Amino acid sequence: xxxxxxxxxxxxxxxxxxxxxxxxxxxxxxxxxxxxxxxxxxxxxxxxxxxxxxxxxxxxxxxxxxxxxxxxxxxxxxxxxxxxxxxxxxxxxxxxxxxxxxxxxxxxxxxxxx
Amino acid sequence: xxxxxxxxxxxxxxxxxxxxxxxxxxxxxxxxxxxxxxxxxxxxxxxxxxxxxxxxxxxxxxxxxxxxxxxxxxxxxxxxxxxxxxxxxxxxxxxxxxxxxxxxxxxxxxxxxxxxxxxxxxxxxxxxxxxxxxxxxxxxxxxxxxxxxxxxxxxxxxxxxxxxxxxxxxxxxxxxxxxxxxxxxxxxxxxxxxxxxxxxxxxxxxxxxxxxxxxxxxxxxxxxxxxxxxxxxxxxxxxxxxxxxxxxxxxxxxxxxxxxxxxxxxxxxxxxxxxxxxxxxxxxxxxx
Numbered sequence: 083x084x085x086x087x088x089x090x091x092x093x094x095x096x097x098x099x100x101x102x103x104x105x106x107x108x109x110x111x112x113x114x115x116x117x118x119x120x121x122x123x124x125x126x127x128x129x130x131x132x133x134x135x136x137x138x139x140x141x142x143x144x145x146x147x148x149x150x151x152x153x154x155x156x157x158x159x160x161x162x163x164x165x166x167x168x169x170x171x172x173x174x175x176x177x178x179x180x181x182x183x184x185x186x187x188x189x190x191x192x193x194x195x196x
Numbered sequence: 197x198x199x200x201x202x203x204x205x206x207x208x209x210x211x212x213x214x215x216x217x218x219x220x221x222x223x224x225x226x227x228x229x230x231x232x233x234x235x236x237x238x239x240x241x242x243x244x245x246x247x248x249x250x251x252x253x254x255x256x257x258x259x260x261x262x263x264x265x266x267x268x269x270x271x272x273x274x275x276x277x278x279x280x281x282x283x284x285x286x287x288x289x290x291x292x293x294x295x296x297x298x299x300x301x302x303x304x305x306x307x308x309x310x311x312x313x314x315x316x317x318x319x320x321x322x323x324x325x326x327x328x329x330x331x332x333x334x335x336x337x338x339x340x341x342x343x344x345x346x347x348x349x350x351x352x353x354x355x356x357x358x359x360x361x362x363x364x365x366x367x368x369x370x371x372x373x374x375x376x377x378x379x380x381x382x383x384x385x386x387x388x389x390x391x392x393x394x395x396x397x398x399x400x401x402x403x404x405x406x407x408x409x410x411x412x413x414x415x416x417x418x419x420x421x422x423x424x425x426x427x428x429x430x431x432x433x434x435x436x437x438x439x440x441x442x443x444x445x446x447x448x449x450x451x452x453x454x455x456x457x458x459x460x461x462x463x464x465x466x467x468x469x470x471x472x473x474x475x476x477x478x479x480x481x482x483x484x
Contacts, residue, residue: 153430159438161438
């Protein structure tokens with residue numbers, strides 16, 4: 083899921099949440115595949131930001147999934163002997179991986195290398 | 197080298213003066229007096245606050261931010277008082293000047309605080325805690341002690357930071373060594389000094405050892421775990437980069453399984469995205 087400005091929106095992106103007008107009206111629900119025409123209409127209604135599935139827009143300086151997983155591991159460096167926190171770390175990693183690549187197959191998604 | 201009891205007393209004494217430093221707006225004592233009067237309505241309190249336009253605009257920004265998570269926009273102060281309770285509104289007013297200091301001097305800590313408020317709200321609502329907004333607010337100010345040490349005891353603060361960097365210890369350990377007291381306790385002193393209710397004071401002071409919070413143990417456990425969660429996902433910066441140790445007695449009190457954890461992570465993700473917009477907006481208020 084990624085929050086982007088309307089200028090970054092492109093055809094083929096899929097909305098992940100309600101897209102709201104400045105007055106709070108819902109203009110389009112989640113799960114809608116954007117087209118040039120829809121984007122144009124949203125922009126005319128005053129939409130400035132929207133949330134889309136995955137991470138279609140590369141932000142300069144934004145960390146790659148691999149880097150984020152490495153940082154995650156480093157943050158947990160001091161609590162590696164705590165099974166509850168290690169489980170939490172794995173869940174966060176899984177959550178990010180699914181977000182990036184779409185939900186993993188039910189046969190247990192990939193887990194980050196330790 | 198341990199720091200003597202006298203030193204802790206001296207710090208405590210100095211922080212007693214703090215009341216005049218991050219100034220308690222005169223409006224707060226006026227509101228306190230009004231609240232003691234049983235007859236006073238939210239409407240009347242709201243009118244007093246709304247005389248101050250800057251404060252009102254900040255307050256409404258805060259109450260409409262994603263960590264309180266109200267679906268509809270709150271457009272008047274009296275509505276905010278009705279929906280969030282006077283304790284929350286009062287706390288936001290009392291601490292608004294501290295947040296300004298935080299936004300200017302330590303954006304990382306500000307984001308960490310907002311993130312903790314968000315996570316605490318999510319956990320509190322899931323547990324069906326009464327007035328979850330109060331717990332969000334406790335999360336918001338759980339690191340009050342850090343910002344006060346930074347602004348009031350700058351030399352000690354620098355020594356704490358040097359220790360964190362040089363010896364790679366957590367901020368809490370460094371504080372105990374330099375000050376003889378941790379930021380939780382310092383935050384608790386202040387919150388008490390400002391007459392904030394125990395429901396907020398105790399979780400702040402005990403957020404690293406929730407079992408000491410007496411009847412507020414569950415609330416302290418929520419703030420404790422919210423702090424861990426927000427550090428775990430890497431939102432904001434709380435003074436050192438590590439996930440703090442989990443208090444297992446507290447965890448037993450509020451524990452949940454993997455599927456709930458997944459839902460919580462997804463909800464937190466969502467709200468943290470919204471928060472990023474909010475942090476940009478709130479920084480613009482002063483500039484308008």
